[in-house]
Amino acid sequence: MLEAAQVPYVDVGQLPEAEGGGIAGIRSFLGSPEVRGAGIYAPPILTGDGLIIAQTPNICLFLAPRLGLVPPGEEAFYQAHQLNLTILDVVNEVHNTHHPLGVTLYYHEQQAESQRAAATFLRDRLPRFLRYFEGLLTHSGDWLLGDTFSYVDLSLFQLMRGLDYAFPHALNVLKPEIPLIQKVCKRVGDRPAIAAYLASDRCIPFNSHGVFRHYPELDPAPPTQTQKLMGY
Amino acid sequence: MLEAAQVPYVDVGQLPEAEGGGIAGIRSFLGSPEVRGAGIYAPPILTGDGLIIAQTPNICLFLAPRLGLVPPGEEAFYQAHQLNLTILDVVNEVHNTHHPLGVTLYYHEQQAESQRAAATFLRDRLPRFLRYFEGLLTHSGDWLLGDTFSYVDLSLFQLMRGLDYAFPHALNVLKPEIPLIQKVCKRVGDRPAIAAYLASDRCIPFNSHGVFRHYPELDPAPPTQTQKLMGY
Numbered sequence: 496m497l498e499a500a501q502v503p504y505v506d507v508g509q510l511p512e513a514e515g516g517g518i519a520g521i522r523s524f525l526g527s528p529e530v531r532g533a534g535i536y537a538p539p540i541l542t543g544d545g546l547i548i549a550q551t552p553n554i555c556l557f558l559a560p561r562l563g564l565v566p567p568g569e570e571a572f573y574q575a576h577q578l579n580l581t582i583l584d585v586v587n588e589v590h591n592t593h594h595p596l597g598v599t600l601y602y603h604e605q606q607a608e609s610q611r612a613a614a615t616f617l618r619d620r621l622p623r624f625l626r627y628f629e630g631l632l633t634h635s636g637d638w639l640l641g642d643t644f645s646y647v648d649l650s651l652f653q654l655m656r657g658l659d660y661a662f663p664h665a666l667n668v669l670k671p672e673i674p675l676i677q678k679v680c681k682r683v684g685d686r687p688a689i690a691a692y693l694a695s696d697r698c699i700p701f702n703s704h705g706v707f708r709h710y711p712e713l714d715p716a717p718p719t720q721t722q723k724l725m726g727y
Numbered sequence: 728m729l730e731a732a733q734v735p736y737v738d739v740g741q742l743p744e745a746e747g748g749g750i751a752g753i754r755s756f757l758g759s760p761e762v763r764g765a766g767i768y769a770p771p772i773l774t775g776d777g778l779i780i781a782q783t784p785n786i787c788l789f790l791a792p793r794l795g796l797v798p799p800g801e802e803a804f805y806q807a808h809q810l811n812l813t814i815l816d817v818v819n820e821v822h823n824t825h826h827p828l829g830v831t832l833y834y835h836e837q838q839a840e841s842q843r844a845a846a847t848f849l850r851d852r853l854p855r856f857l858r859y860f861e862g863l864l865t866h867s868g869d870w871l872l873g874d875t876f877s878y879v880d881l882s883l884f885q886l887m888r889g890l891d892y893a894f895p896h897a898l899n900v901l902k903p904e905i906p907l908i909q910k911v912c913k914r915v916g917d918r919p920a921i922a923a924y925l926a927s928d929r930c931i932p933f934n935s936h937g938v939f940r941h942y943p944e945l946d947p948a949p950p951t952q953t954q955k956l957m958g959y
Contacts, residue, residue, distance in 0.1 A: 550812040580782040595827040597847035615829035
């Protein structure tokens with residue numbers, strides 16, 4: 496959101512430790528009285544305008560009107576938040592595909608369960624969520640909230656980027672059903688501020704530590720035409 | 728929140744179908760053009776003041792200032808939401824203890840995995856969350872946001888009721904560590920509006936269809952003193 500609005504910010508986690516950043520910087524910030532007073536449980540944390548705010552959907556909610564990333568008025572404020580929470584529900588379900596038994600166990604301790612969880616998610620849940628967003632776009636216009644670009648489009652864009660990274664096979668099967676979602680993502684990615692961000696080293700590439708992970712065993716290739724004919 | 732503020736409401740799901748309620752009533756409402764226009768994904772849904780709002784944290788956010796259930800001002804608005812989102816994260820993790828592989832599979836299809844997921848949650852996650860809320864209360868006062876009762880206290884109260892139902896053994900072990908949480912819950916439960924609600928048939932008892940479920944195999948009794956001495 497800050498990149499889309501071209502507002503300067505500091506990503507403390509990306510700063511060198513010598514400059515007060517990195518894991519040491521975040522730990523020290525988390526231990527400070529002001530953060531304890533603000534009742535923070537965990538990052539991400541935004542500080543600005545005299546407030547200290549945690550929880551991703553809360554941070555988006557706080558930033559959106561300030562950055563002009565939500566249409567004015569109460570109805571749009573709550574509708575955008577509702578859509579954002581649903582997108583974040585999908586993100587949580589994605590996380591669950593590689594940590595179904597718990598975040599405190601390693602992936603290799605729950606790999607067999609992850610395969611069942613991922614198969615269930617890709618079969619039963621993801622198509623339903625994507626059809627829902629596609630359906631919204633058939634009514635709304637160029638963007639999720641109608642004619643106005645908003646932070647919810649950014650969330651959808653990031654979700655689709657992550658899904659493309661984590662589950663390329665599964666997403667390829669679904670893509671013919673979601674042309675409007677793909678158009679929104681194209682429009683978001685073509686915005687100069689977003690394109691510049693994605694090409695910069697401020698944009699952390701997807702990896703095996705984040706929410707979206709690519710484990711080939713969780714995204715098996717669909718059977719080929721020949722395999723199908725042979726009854727696989 | 729509506730009960731706490733003693734504001735009249737209709738719970739459509741609890742109305743008889745003959746009066747437009749029940750599952751049929753909800754299905755018909757979900758299919759109506761106004762709900763489709765509002766971009767609703769799933770219940771719970773609140774209608775009122777000309778808005779149609781979904782997503783539990785969003786509904787709380789919307790109601791809180793209207794019902795006087797959050798202190799005035801932007802800081803309290805966002806801090807309350809942040810705490811509520813963290814409480815709802817715990818609720819999600821509770822749900823995951825009985826549906827680790829996915830919500831579209833039955834419990835009996837994932838019972839062994841549920842036992843591992845519940846053990847991990849009760850060992851690694853729940854104590855951490857409860858200590859966090861207990862820690863907040865050592866700084867804040869009688870309520871999570873200080874001297875003023877707010878909707879976040881209601882959320883904590885409901886979380887603790889649910890945990891008490893689902894995991895009585897595990898919670899009993901943790902209770903000595905969380906005296907302040909227990910005091911908040913006592914204060915909430917003693918409020919006349921809440922006590923009247925809990926005693927009424929509007930309050931749906933915990934059961935095996937909701938988020939909080941009591942499956943004894945997910946909450947084993949701790950070893951007795953004798954068992955401990957015998958090396959169990």
